[in-house]
Amino acid sequence: MxxxxxxxxxxxxxxxxxxxxxxxxxxxxxxxxxxxxxxxxxxxxxxxxxxxxxxxxxxxxxxxxxxxxxxxxxxxxxxxxxxxxxxxxxxxxxxxxxxxxxxxxxxxxxxxxxxxxxxxxxxxxxxxxxxxxxxxxxxxxxxxxxxxxxxxxxxxxxxxxxxxxxxxxxxRPNYLAVLRDYYTKHTGELCPDCKARLARNPLRLLDCKRPSCQQIARLAPKSVNYxxxxxxxxxxxxxxxxxxxxxxxxxxxxxxxxxxxxxxxxxxxxxxxxxxxxxxxxxxxxxxxxxxxxxxxxxxxxxxxxxxxxxxxxxxQGVVIPPLPKPKVCMAHIGDIAAEEAIRLAATLRRAGISVVATSSGKSLKAQLRQANTLQVSYTIIIGKQEVEAGTVVLRDMATSEQQIVPVDQLLEQLS
RNA sequence: GUGAGUGUAGCCUAGUGGUUAAGGCGCCAGGUUGUGGCCCUGGAGAUCGAGGGUUCAAAUCCCUCCACUCACCCCA
The missing domain is CATH 3.30.930.10 (Bira Bifunctional Protein; Domain 2)
Incomplete structure (x- = not known):
């Protein structure tokens, strides 16, 4: 790498x-x-x-x-x-x-x-x-x-x-003085880290995780009492x-x-x-x-x-997180004429505020639907030569697999 | 900065000296002429972390380095 x-x-x-x-x-x-x-x-x-x-x-x-x-x-x-x-x-x-x-x-x-x-x-x-x-x-x-x-x-x-x-x-200075006094009496029992802490930052002596040091900390003067x-x-x-x-x-x-x-x-x-x-x-x-x-x-x-x-x-803790919104529509197309129309149609839908993913060109319809499936879109629009000539699209509901033929000019209201 | 463990395709894992490194997930394609998920078939994808050494032969043994993981220190 x-x-x-x-x-x-x-x-x-x-x-x-x-x-x-x-x-x-x-x-x-x-x-x-x-x-x-x-x-x-x-x-x-x-x-x-x-x-x-x-x-x-x-x-x-x-x-x-x-x-x-x-x-x-x-x-x-x-x-x-x-x-x-x-x-x-x-x-x-x-x-x-x-x-x-x-x-x-x-x-x-x-x-x-x-x-x-x-x-x-x-x-x-x-x-x-x-x-x-x-x-x-x-x-x-x-x-x-x-x-x-x-x-x-x-x-x-x-x-x-x-x-x-x-x-x-x-x-705090009073407390630190008392704390230092206390720990100075126990210097011999402290871990090497705590010996350094005593000089640099005595407050931190209190949260050393070593059992031997915790025992000393247990009897140490407490800040709340000072x-x-x-x-x-x-x-x-x-x-x-x-x-x-x-x-x-x-x-x-x-x-x-x-x-x-x-x-x-x-x-x-x-x-x-x-x-x-x-x-x-x-x-x-x-x-x-x-x-x-x-x-x-x-x-x-x-x-x-x-x-x-x-x-x-x-x-x-296994907290369930709400999923991020998925794109609503996948734009599938068959043939050259439909590919051109697909670009136009996708742009129209996006300008109306609908999220559209376009499939990569040159793929079979099967591959395009597979892609739509992995993207978890709600609908796939399918157009081929027939649809372009008729001014319609095939609107497929991905959850139910139901398809209907929708005139292009009614597509927006169908989707919103 | 100190100590321990681990590095094999995008991810998870098998392989511990002997042909072209194996499987699963994922990806791509096919199984329909214009139709996804399940299933079946096929394919692509790995300088086995990097460099050096031992050996007829190294993913496998040794050394160095790098990275990751875990712990200490400290902190969120």
Whole structure:
């Protein structure tokens, strides 16, 4: 094979498109229902936008970015996540002047240089949404509700909603200090990865999957016990809101997220069955990010879900997807004169809004009908010399095999 | 970046040292003179992932590379 799609990328072939169409439809419906407006941002941005927002010490920035220099010498990066670009757009276009909260959503490809495996690719698609300018816990609840209802509408069941609060820039440093103290006492028992985490990103010590480390994590100080009064109130209100909405959340004290910008609320939605790359979507609050990117202080919260993982779960759960519409008519013809007429007739029908596939010329009628059959059209129009001379067509109903002779000028009304 | 497994037509699979690499699905054609699905018959389609080595002889054994899959890391 001379060329193949680059590692970790793939073609979305026609047979797969039914899933994409279905999900895009649900995305649009869901966003419409909750008042989110679409935004599309560039595929690449100034590299610093990502390193500053996502965090210099995160894996995404440290080793997963597709970064390149363009001919003008600008350091650019293919977007490794969605939120930073939307925040940049919010600041750049002065959206703080709009009535708040501003609610935006996107569906876009994401690029990360990683080793591919089940549910993980170098190019994948994320659907995400962000709400700016409101720090009330009721907005957190609404954002989480929207995520949950989105998956339900897709037909996915047996999902888990995990929730945690990791504090704000006031109270988190205290917590991190306590956490570091605790782990420093257990350094000897930690796995090599966790030793590195202790220095770089202590929050992530909490979700190490090794049993020995989980045992240490179980007794570790929990972020929810070190929240400042404001964060504490925000979190308890949020839990009340979610209860009222009937969302089956569980507080997971070990839930932390890989991006540095999160504050207070973090949440994740996962399938019940544990397995490799299982998280379907996640999000949280990022109340300091807009300010860090040069905007005026603006609280915000967002969520993102991976489309490929949604498809994986739709398949695993055997969710039935409504089929894409098939062409209505197949245009079959016999002989040279009829072939010319077929082109004209097909064009006429299409201009009237009817979908028509033409069969390839020079094939037997049998072959043309076989083609019509595989295309699953509703009708096949058959014309030969006789029909052209009489100004009629043979209209065959493919489901019943019934045929009738229809004058050309009555064909449109027969078909509509 | 680390570890393990796998690469045979578009897809799924048989073949583990010995003639022209086998079967199923799909595709194409024929079985009607102008009629699809089922059935029957035939056909096209494979430098056996790539390169090198061992051997009289390699899809089969060895090495290197590449890709895919799975797991770790991390994340959607």
């Amino acid at each position: 001379l060329y193949q799609a680059p590692r970790g990328t793939s073609d979305i072939l026609p047979d797969e498109q039914v899933y994409w169409y279905y999900i895009k439809q649900q995305v649009a419906d869901s966003c419409q229902r909750y008042g989110y407006q679409r935004i599309d941002t560039p595929l690449f941005e100034d590299s610093r936008l990502f390193s500053r927002s996502v965090g210099e010490e995160t894996d995404i920035v440290d080793k997963e970015m597709y970064t390149f220099k363009d001919k003008g010498g600008n350091q650019l990066t293919l977007r490794p996540e969605g939120t930073a670009s939307v925040c940049r757009a919010y600041v750049e276009h002065g959206m703080y002047n709009l009535p708040q909260p501003v609610k935006l959503y996107y569906l876009a490809p994401i690029f990360r240089y990683e080793r591919p495996q089940a549910g993980r690719f170098r190019q994948h698609y994320q659907f995400g949404y962000e709400a700016f300018g409101d720090d009330d816990s009721s907005l957190d609840a609404e954002v989480i509700d929207m995520a949950w209802q989105f998956f339900r509408a897709l037909g996915l069941n047996s999902l888990l909603l995990k929730l945690n609060s990791i504090g704000c820039k006031e109270c 929240l400042c009064p404001q964060c504490e109130a925000h979190f308890s209100q949020l839990k009340k809101h979610l209860g009222r909405l009937g969302l089956p959340f569980t507080v997971d004290n070990y839930l932390v997220r890989g991006l540095d910008y999160y504050t207070r609320t973090v949440f994740e939605i996962q399938p019940e069955v544990e397995g490799g790359q299982s998280t379907l979507g996640g999000g949280g609050r990022y109340d300091s990010l807009i300010e860090e990117l040069g905007g005026s202080p603006t609280p915000a919260i967002g969520f993102a879900a991976g489309i490929e993982r949604i498809i994986l779960n739709l398949k695993r």
